[in-house]
Amino acid sequence: MRYFLLLLFWLALPASAQLVVLQYHHVSEQTPAVTSVTPAQFEQHLELIEQLKLPVVDLVEALEKIDNGDALQEGAVAISFDDAYTSIYQHALPALEKRGWPFVVFVNTGAVDGGHQGVMSWKQLRDLQSRGAVLANHTVDHPYLLQTPTEVTLDDWLQQQIGEAQQRLKAEVGDAPKLLAYPYGEFNLEMTTWLAKHGYKAFGQQSGPIGAQSHPQALPRFPASGVYANTDTLATKLKTLPLPVGAEQLLSPVLTDNPPTLTLRFNRGAVAAAPFQCFASGQGAIDTQQRQDGADTLIRAQAQSAIGGGRFRYNCTAASRQRPGWHYWYSQVWINTSVMPR
Incomplete structure (x- = not known):
């Protein structure tokens, strides 16, 4: 009887306490295939989401709802991009804008400040923001965060790469949520502690949906570029449920x-x-x-x-x-x- 009552309790919880986040880099035919989808493939992904009747949600708002124990729409999906490439502005923005869908771009600020080829300018990023994008933190230099320089402490290293990137975002675009995408998806437990102390949520590159018990500083995303761009396998990933594995x-x-x-x-x-x-x-x-x-x-x-x-x-x-x-x-x-x- 106890097991039966427990089962009923869990089944009564909102099935929509789940969130699938897709991760992209380039949207182009001219960039490295391993981190790219073509504009045609990206359009196919968006059409698939429409065909499955899945709601595309604002990532910041969705995470706040999960924190508060509020239900999301069933099958909620959020769309994210790493590295602020110009192809996002050229190809992804029009496709998302015409649908009125929100999205997040994780920005490595040093590349923008340095005017790197193929990376958006601050002017383009502000325009992107005005048209539905959330701009968030991808560090200053996109380093291997696990390779802490020998001459600095971990605290100083993370402040240099994450804290300073957050300051640059705030200076250039105003309000920027404390969301971080780890470069290369790499982190350790000491970093998760530092981020929690400083009020950040953070995303890796391990796959899976987010649930109420997901670790806030080790949130999963589904890569959707390169070999992961196949719409058949993507359809399976869009319909996933989180395991209730505690953050501890x-x-x-x-x-x-x-x-x-x-x-x-x-x-x-x-x-x-x-x-x-x-x-x-x-x-x-x-x-x-x-x-x-x-x-x-x-x-x-x-x-x-x-x-x-x-x-x-x-x-x-x-x-x-x-x-x-x-x-x-x-x-x-x-x-x-x-x-x-x-």
């Missing part, structure tokens, strides 16, 4: 053992799903063990062998039994700091 379970992404082990715990009454399967970058399906521990479900996953490269992920998914066509999704990023460049 966040693991350090900095690799110590290879292959690493991922462990997750969540209330089994909160998730009506088929068995979970986890996948590792470059290895596909990996050993995934699932068992019950009282009222909780425990998942343990580990790749079969060491994984190469500087960054990789474990993605764990399961089909929802309550919402046909939807999947639960949780992602853990791992960073091998001995590999440079990454």
Whole structure:
């Protein structure tokens, strides 16, 4: 009876306490394919969102609602861009503006100040803001934040890269929310503590939807460029549900053992799903063990062998039994700091 009542309680929670954030860089046919979608592909993505009848929401407002325990519209989607490339202004803005859809651009301010080729000017960014964009923080220089210079403390390093970028945004565009996109999606637990202390929310590049229990300084986004631009796989990602894994379970992404082990715990009454399967970058399906521990479900996953490269992920998914066509999704990023460049 207790389990039944608990299940009813969780099913009564608003199904719309979830948010999918898409991440883009270039919208161009002339830029590196790995971080690009063509204008035609971008249009296809927007048409897909329309076909699925998913609401596109303001990211800042959506995060505030999640913080306050308020419901979002079911299937809410937010759109974000990193690096303030001119192709966003040229190709993404018209497509979004004609639909009246809000979006966020994460700006590395040093590139704008330096007039880097292919990056928007402050004038263009202010125009973008006036036409529906939110401008947010992507550091000053887009560094590997984990590579703290030996001559400075972590506090000074983050103030130089994040604090000063926030000051430049405020000086050039006025109001700028304290939202950060980690360059390359890289961070450690010490950085999340610093950001929380200074009032920032932050996004990585691990995939998955945001839920009420997501860590505010390690929020996921779905990359939608390059190999991730396929509309069939994107449709699956747009219909995902967050696992109720508490923020206190966040693991350090900095690799110590290879292959690493991922462990997750969540209330089994909160998730009506088929068995979970986890996948590792470059290895596909990996050993995934699932068992019950009282009222909780425990998942343990580990790749079969060491994984190469500087960054990789474990993605764990399961089909929802309550919402046909939807999947639960949780992602853990791992960073091998001995590999440079990454």
